[in-house]
Amino acid sequence: MTGDKRKLTNLTEYKGARVVVTTDNSRLPITHIGNATILPRCNSHQVELQHVYHVPGMKKNLLSVSQLTAFGNFVLFGPDEVRVYQNKKIAGTPIMQGKQMETVYVMSAQEAYVDKAGKNETADLWHARLGHVSYHKLKIMMMKSILKGLPQLDVRAMAGNVSKEFIEANDRERDEDIREEKGSKWVRFLGKY
Structure with missing residues (x-):
């Protein structure tokens, strides 16, 4: 114009x-x-x-x-x-891609974020993002695809150097917290499993 x-x-x-x-x-x-x-x-x-x-x-x-x-x-x-x-031919792999819809170009930030940024994410990072949810619950969320955008993480590396006894105790403690907080975001978020 x-x-x-x-x-x-x-x-x-x-x-x-x-x-x-x-x-x-x-x-x-x-x-x-x-x-x-x-x-x-x-x-x-x-x-x-x-x-x-x-x-x-x-x-x-x-x-x-x-x-x-x-x-x-x-x-x-x-x-x-x-x-x-x-x-012009563009060489290389794009980090984001979209389509033209009328006069606007539209990109799905979620797909771009999950596909590209998700490759550098760790179980520890998702553990922290989700309010320090137990690694066991994180594994269940990943396996059952409960949380859209949660990448497939290396289950063996989830707990780092933490002992099996510590993980089981942490899971029991978290389960008790969830039972006490009925109606909380965790119960609604995780559902029954």
Whole structure:
């Protein structure tokens, strides 16, 4: 979108009800739709854009990522820059991935988190996250898939160097706590097993 009508070709009057809301909550009307050609500073490849809004009062030109990708371009964001490529093959394994839905790209953070971050997680970390639940209960939650997102952990490494007697005592103590706290989050969370 642009505030400069001279940047657009093939203009048609916009008859819809959409407006552009700015950072100060001003509402600017869209008056026309047209095409624009961008000539980047770094090379001579022109980038053609369609359905560009003319919004009188806009002080900056805004470019939509989905408009760029609609014509086969690839947009790569880095820590300090953004680049647009044509006919580019990206090598490497992505750490997150999503799909375009209309003009927005959607990623499932849960899947990305579990798939990637979960590979570095340990039973001790999940033990602490769940309020120091016993390792036995953690093993049951993992085996019965009670907790969505709980990765398959190395059961042998769950208790570290703790003795079998300590684990069994800890389990008995936790079971007593659960019986005393009927209706608590642990009873609802763990259910019957």
